[in-house]
Structure formats: C-alpha cells, structure tokens
Amino acid sequence: MLNFEESDEEKMFREAVREFAQKYIAPAWQEYDRSHEIPRDIIKKMADQMLWAPTVSEEYGGANLSWVMSCIAAEELARADLSIALPVMYLVEASWAFIFDKYGTEEAKKEILPKVTSGDLFFGIATTEPTGGSDLVNTTKTTIKPKDDGYVINGEKVYISGVAESEKYGGVYWTLAKSDPKGDHKAFDAFILPLNMGDGLHPGITTTLFEDMGRMGVSCGGFAIENVDIPKHYLIGEHGRGFYHAMEGFSAARVLIAATCLGAAEGAFKIGVDYVKQRKQFGRPLAAFEGIMFEGVDSWMALQADRHLTYHAAWMMDEHYGKENPNYSKLDIAKYTAAAKYKAPHDALDIITRAMTWHGAFGYSKECPLEASYRGVRSYTVGAEGGSHVQKIVMGREIFGPECLPYRQEKQM
Numbered sequence: 349m350l351n352f353e354e355s356d357e358e359k360m361f362r363e364a365v366r367e368f369a370q371k372y373i374a375p376a377w378q379e380y381d382r383s384h385e386i387p388r389d390i391i392k393k394m395a396d397q398m399l400w401a402p403t404v405s406e407e408y409g410g411a412n413l414s415w416v417m418s419c420i421a422a423e424e425l426a427r428a429d430l431s432i433a434l435p436v437m438y439l440v441e442a443s444w445a446f447i448f449d450k451y452g453t454e455e456a457k458k459e460i461l462p463k464v465t466s467g468d469l470f471f472g473i474a475t476t477e478p479t480g481g482s483d484l485v486n487t488t489k490t491t492i493k494p495k496d497d498g499y500v501i502n503g504e505k506v507y508i509s510g511v512a513e514s515e516k517y518g519g520v521y522w523t524l525a526k527s528d529p530k531g532d533h534k535a536f537d538a539f540i541l542p543l544n545m546g547d548g549l550h551p552g553i554t555t556t557l558f559e560d561m562g563r564m565g566v567s568c569g570g571f572a573i574e575n576v577d578i579p580k581h582y583l584i585g586e587h588g589r590g591f592y593h594a595m596e597g598f599s600a601a602r603v604l605i606a607a608t609c610l611g612a613a614e615g616a617f618k619i620g621v622d623y624v625k626q627r628k629q630f631g632r633p634l635a636a637f638e639g640i641m642f643e644g645v646d647s648w649m650a651l652q653a654d655r656h657l658t659y660h661a662a663w664m665m666d667e668h669y670g671k672e673n674p675n676y677s678k679l680d681i682a683k684y685t686a687a688a689k690y691k692a693p694h695d696a697l698d699i700i701t702r703a704m705t706w707h708g709a710f711g712y713s714k715e716c717p718l719e720a721s722y723r724g725v726r727s728y729t730v731g732a733e734g735g736s737h738v739q740k741i742v743m744g745r746e747i748f749g750p751e752c753l754p755y756r757q758e759k760q761m
C-alpha cells in the first residue's frame with residue numbers, strides 16, 4: 349500500500365526534534381560558526397535526548413532509530429543550523445557507528461559505543477588519503493599487518509572530519525587499510541583507529557588541521573599513522589571485507605546527507621520567501637514579480653522531489669535492515685542513496701543561491717545567515733562522503749551494468 353504520510357510516531361518525533369533544535373541550536377549556530385566549535389553542552393543535550401548516534405542498538409545507549417526517523421532528525425537539525433556543522437557531526441556518527449555496531453566485535457562495541465552515544469567520544473570515518481578518495485582500490489596506501497596478538501597500522505589519512513574535536517575531547521575512527529598493498533577490493537580491512545581514547549593522542553599518531561570554507565563548527569584535518577598497534581578485537585567484520593562494509597557505510601551516510609541538505613534548503617527557502625513578501629521595489633513586494641515567484645516555484649518543486657527521493661531511500665534501508673528476506677539489496681540501496689546524495693545538495697545549493705540573490709547586497713553579507721548555508725552545503729557537492737561524479741558512477745553501474753564501468757572496460761582491453 350502506497351502511503352506518503354508520516355506515521356503518528358514519526359510526526360511526534362519530528363515535532364520533538366524540531367522543538368529541541370529551534371530552542372537550543374537555532375540561537376547558537378551563528379556563534380559556533382564564528383568560534384569554530386560546537387559547544388559541548390549542545391552535544392550532551394542531544395545525547396540526553398538519545399539523538400547522538402541514535403542508530404546504535406539500545407544495549408549500547410542508542411535508540412535503534414529507523415532510517416526514516418534518523419533522516420527526520422537530520423532534516424530538523426539542519427533546518428535549525430543552516431551552516432550544517434552540527435548535522436554533519438550527527439550524520440557521521442549515526443552512519444559509521446551503525447556499521448560498527450553491525451560488524452564490530454562485542455568486546456570493542458562494549459568499550460566504545462556507550463561513550464559515543466553519550467557524546468563523550470567522537471566516532472568518525474577515515475578512508476581518504478593524500479593520493480585520493482574516489483578510487484580507493486588504487487590509491488589506498490595505508491597498511492594493516494598482523495603483529496603479536498593484534499595489528500600494526502601505517503599510513504596517512506586526510507580531509508577527515510572531527511580531527512580537532514577528537515584530539516581535544518576523544519575520538520575514534522572507522523578506518524580502512526590494505527592488508528596487501530597490491531591487492532584489489534578484497535584486500536581491505538576495516539578497523540577502529542583509537543585517535544584519542546580520552547587520555548591524549550594515541551602513540552604514533554600526529555594530526556594536522558585544514559581550514560575549510562564552510563561548516564566551521566566541525567573541524568577537518570588529517571593524521572599520520574606510524575606503527576600504531578591496535579588489538580585484534582578492533583578489526584571490524586571479517587578480514588578482507590572492509591571495502592564492502594565501507595560501501596554500506598557510505599550508503600547510510602549519503603541518505604543522511606540528503607536529509608541534511610533538504611533541511612538546510614527548507615530553512616533557506618523560508619527565509620527567502622518571507623523576505624520577498626515584505627521587501628518592496630518598483631512599488632510592490634518582490635514576490636509579486638513573476639521573475640521572483642517562478643524562481644520560488646522552481647525551488648519548491650526541487651524540495652518536493654528531494655523529499656520524496658530521500659525518504660524513499662531511507663524507507664528502502666528500513667526495509668532492508670528490518671526484514672529477514674528484504675526486497676531491496678545493498679546495491680539497490682546504493683543506487684538510491686547515491687541519487688539522493690547527488691540531487692539534494694545540488695538542489696539545495698540552487699535554492700540557497702536564489703534566496704541569497706533575492707536579498708540583494710544583504711544576501712552577500714556575513715550578517716545574512718544564507719552565506720553560511722551556501723558554504724556548508726557546498727561541501728557535499730564537492731566531495732564529502734564521495735564526490736558528485738562518484739555518485740553518478742554508482743548509479744551508472746546499477747543502470748547500465750557493471751560491465752560498462754570505464755575501469756572494467758580498461759581491464760578487458
């Protein structure tokens with residue numbers, strides 16, 4: 349049965365998150381955009397509301413939240429924080445802690461996840477390296493080798509979210525490395541890299557920070573990993589399956605990114621509509637000129653399309669993870685989450701740009717909240733959690749068949 353209505357539970361949840369976000373986040377985000385740090389008490393308050401890594405199982409302090417509900421939370425957080433810094437932190441942890449919960453060892457989960465869901469330990473993702481982030485199979489140089497009763501890691505990760513927060517307060521990373529540097533996608537292992545377990549940087553790790561153009565409340569940096577020992581139980585999933593688990597994690601992150609960009613675009617759209625209804629030029633409100641009104645209609649149509657695509661993808665994920673014999677495979681999900689991750693940020697950027705233009709000179713000033721939104725959302729059309737072209741590669745693979753992928757063609761030639 350086709351039904352586009354949210355359930356009563358989902359409606360109540362949306363209202364509760366919206367109330368929370370408008371009360372605590374909406375008045376604070378412009379300050380943390382300037383100070384470059386999300387106040388710890390906001391994260392703690394979210395954790396108290398079971399909104400921090402809520403996709404994690406209840407036994408580790410999570411809420412076992414559905415993907416539809418997790419998207420509702422992302423959307424409402426971004427509606428309140430137009431810079432999207434807090435939603436970024438939320439979505440990184442919600443997606444990657446979920447994959448860790450699904451494939452990690454009991455011992456590691458007991459040790460790490462309760463500290464993540466309580467907001468004490470950041471849970472990030474580290475796949476990108478100086479040699480590249482799109483073609484992980486051919487560019488990953490970080491290695492994982494068995495040593496004594498565990499593993500030793502060497503390499504470097506760059507453009508990683510949450511490095512400053514992890515160094516200051518504690519953080520671990522869902523990390524990808526190769527057990528055989530010359531191997532293909534079956535040579536990857538996923539594991540927990542303990543950057544800082546709360547007692548300072550782990551021996552062998554040195555960090556750097558980059559200055560991004562947007563989402564200033566969350567840091568972006570990198571770390572060199574030199575002979576870092578990790579225990580055996582930090583391995584996530586089976587040896588050789590790391591690449592597949594990473595792809596699953598990207599799908600989870602991408603649907604939440606789409607919901608985040610949708611929320612930011614909705615917030616920007618409302619600001620723009622309110623403005624053009626009251627700002628007068630040539631004797632009438634700007635909204636009463638069709639040149640402006642039709643642009644607004646284009647924005648509205650894009651929001652509807654993105655809402656449907658995003659929640660369709662989230663619903664497919666709930667079907668997949670909630671059923672013993674799901675109708676949708678991980679590849680079906682990858683196709684839809686890639687589509688949502690491609691479309692929602694691009695549309696959001698158009699919607700925010702229109703709203704900025706409607707504000708005239710004020711729209712280009714730092715006083716106007718839209719410029720921070722523009723800077724933040726742009727991160728998801730550039731590359732974070734996979735570049736735009738890579739989303740098209742994922743969709744193209746499912747539409748035309750893997751045999752049409754250019755790099756497979758090259759192998760056959």
Ligand SMILES: Cc1cc2nc3c(=O)[nH]c(=O)nc-3n(C[C@H](O)[C@H](O)[C@H](O)COP(=O)(O)OP(=O)(O)OC[C@H]3O[C@@H](n4cnc5c(N)ncnc54)[C@H](O)[C@@H]3O)c2cc1C
Pocket residue numbers: 472473474475476479480481482483506507508509510560568727730731732733734735736737738741
């Ligand atoms: C703000 C921000 C935060 C980030 N946070 C994290 C993080 O927490 N953890 C993490 O691991 N990484 C993170 N990243 C890195 C991100 O995952 C990478 O930027 C992304 O995977 C692309 O890798 P790259 O930057 O090395 O670009 P490259 O892989 O060098 O690609 C460069 C450009 O070429 C395009 N391209 C690549 N292949 C093709 C192709 N076959 N056809 C056409 N075009 C192609 C790409 O889309 C991109 O536009 C973050 C990035 C940003 C911007």
